[in-house]
Amino acid sequence: MPSMRMRATAVLAAGTALLAVAGCASGSDSSGSKSGLKLYNDKGAWKPFFEQMGTLGKQQTGLDMKPVGYTDEPTYTAFIKSSFRTKVKPDLFTWSTGGRLQEIVAQNQVADTSAIWQEGIKNGDLTQDLAKYYTVNGKQYCVPLNTGYWGMFYDKKIFAKYNLQPPKTWADLMKAAQTLKSHGQVPFNQTTPTSLFSFAWFEQLLAGTDPDLYEKLSIGQASYTDPGVVKVMEQWKSMIDSGYFSNPGDKADPADSFKAGKAAMVINGTWFNTSMTQRGLKQGTDYGFFIIPNVVSSLPKTSLVFESGPLCSLNKAPDKEASTKYLKWWITPAAQEKWANARGDVSGNPKVKVADPALDATTKEAASDQNRLVLRYFEAAPAPVLTAALSGFDGFLNKPGTYKKVLEDIQKVADEYWKTHKAGS
Structure with a gap:
C-alpha cells in the first residue's frame, strides 16, 4: 500500500495538474457575473441532480448554476485548497463539517453564513440542532447540502432466498452473516x-x-x-477472518457490486x-434499509451515525452577493423538496416531506428518543487524525493482523494534534 507521504505527493501533483486546466473553468463565467455560478463538488455521480437544481434555481432566483463534479476526493480537495491562493476560485463548493471545516475556517477562507442560519431557524427551514455542526467559534459557515443517516442496505431477494429478516439485535445480524457465508454468499461489501x-x-x-468512548476520541479525551x-478492532478483525466481507482489493463501486449480487449488504x-x-x-422491491442494532444490547439508546455535508462559498468568491443569494435559496422548502426527492434522500429542512416511505420512516425513527445521534467519523475526527486513520484502516483491511500498529500510528498523529489544540473543544 502507498505510504501517506507518497499519497500526499500524488495529491499535490494532481492539484498542480488541475490548475493548468482550471483557468477556463474558474468560478463565475466572467469573474463576477451575476447570472452564472459554478458549483464545484466531489459528487460527480450527482451531476443530473445538480443540473435539475440549476434549472429550478434559474427559474426561482434568476441565477444560473452549473455543476463541476469530481469523483476523486484527494484531487478535489487539492483543487479547493489551491483555490485559496490562486485566482481560480469557485462560486460555491461542497465540503464536510467537523475538523475539515474548522481547518479552512481557521484560514479565513469561508464566508460567514450566520445571518442565513438565523433567518432559516426563525423561518423553520433550519434547526438549532443542525446549526451546531456548522458552528465554529460561535459563528456559522456554509449551509446543509445534504443530511444522512448511516445504516444497512440489504438485498431483499437474497434475504428472501435464505429466509432472513432485517435484524433486531447484533446477534441476529451476525447469525444472518453466518447463514449467508455458509451458502457461499458474501454478507458485507467493504465499501472501499x-x-x-x-x-x-x-x-x-x-x-x-x-458511544461515549467514540465521542471522546474525536475531542482528544481518549486514546486510540x-x-x-483495541477490542473493537479485534472484533472487526474477527469478522474479516470469518469471511464476512468482500475482497478489499475489489475497487468496484459498492452499488455495482450490490446490483451484481456480490454482497448481500452494504453499510x-x-x-x-x-x-x-x-x-x-x-427501494422496497430490490433492496431495503435498516438501522444497525448496537453491538452491546444493554445500551439505553441505539447509536445512529449522522452526517450533514455543507455547501459553502468563499470570503473572496468571484461574486459574493450572488453566491450568498444562492445559498439562501438552497435551504428553502421549494429547493430542498426538489433536491431531496430527486435523489431519493432525506432533507435538513424540517418542512420537506420525503416521498420515499422507507426514508420517511427512517427520518422519523432517527428523531425518536430510542436513538442517539453520533457524528460520522469523517466529520468528527480532526483533519490530520482523519488522514492518518483513513490510511491506517485501509491498510488494516488488507492486513488485519496489523491493527495494534495501526492504532498506535493514529494515536501518534492525535498526540501531535492535541499538543496545539485544546482537548474537549
Whole structure:
C-alpha cells in the first residue's frame, strides 16, 4: 500500500495538474457575473441532480448554476485548497463539517453564513440542532447540502432466498452473516473503492459498543490505544477472518457490486439510495434499509451515525452577493423538496416531506428518543487524525493482523494534534 507521504505527493501533483486546466473553468463565467455560478463538488455521480437544481434555481432566483463534479476526493480537495491562493476560485463548493471545516475556517477562507442560519431557524427551514455542526467559534459557515443517516442496505431477494429478516439485535445480524457465508454468499461489501469510507465499520462497531468512548476520541479525551478501541478492532478483525466481507482489493463501486449480487449488504448513508436508484434498483422491491442494532444490547439508546455535508462559498468568491443569494435559496422548502426527492434522500429542512416511505420512516425513527445521534467519523475526527486513520484502516483491511500498529500510528498523529489544540473543544 502507498505510504501517506507518497499519497500526499500524488495529491499535490494532481492539484498542480488541475490548475493548468482550471483557468477556463474558474468560478463565475466572467469573474463576477451575476447570472452564472459554478458549483464545484466531489459528487460527480450527482451531476443530473445538480443540473435539475440549476434549472429550478434559474427559474426561482434568476441565477444560473452549473455543476463541476469530481469523483476523486484527494484531487478535489487539492483543487479547493489551491483555490485559496490562486485566482481560480469557485462560486460555491461542497465540503464536510467537523475538523475539515474548522481547518479552512481557521484560514479565513469561508464566508460567514450566520445571518442565513438565523433567518432559516426563525423561518423553520433550519434547526438549532443542525446549526451546531456548522458552528465554529460561535459563528456559522456554509449551509446543509445534504443530511444522512448511516445504516444497512440489504438485498431483499437474497434475504428472501435464505429466509432472513432485517435484524433486531447484533446477534441476529451476525447469525444472518453466518447463514449467508455458509451458502457461499458474501454478507458485507467493504465499501472501499477508495480509502474514503474505510472508517465505516470502525465507526459502527465503536459507536454501537461504547458511544461515549467514540465521542471522546474525536475531542482528544481518549486514546486510540484504549482497551475499548483495541477490542473493537479485534472484533472487526474477527469478522474479516470469518469471511464476512468482500475482497478489499475489489475497487468496484459498492452499488455495482450490490446490483451484481456480490454482497448481500452494504453499510452506507441514506444518500447511497441515489446510487441504487441510478442503477435501476427499486427501494422496497430490490433492496431495503435498516438501522444497525448496537453491538452491546444493554445500551439505553441505539447509536445512529449522522452526517450533514455543507455547501459553502468563499470570503473572496468571484461574486459574493450572488453566491450568498444562492445559498439562501438552497435551504428553502421549494429547493430542498426538489433536491431531496430527486435523489431519493432525506432533507435538513424540517418542512420537506420525503416521498420515499422507507426514508420517511427512517427520518422519523432517527428523531425518536430510542436513538442517539453520533457524528460520522469523517466529520468528527480532526483533519490530520482523519488522514492518518483513513490510511491506517485501509491498510488494516488488507492486513488485519496489523491493527495494534495501526492504532498506535493514529494515536501518534492525535498526540501531535492535541499538543496545539485544546482537548474537549
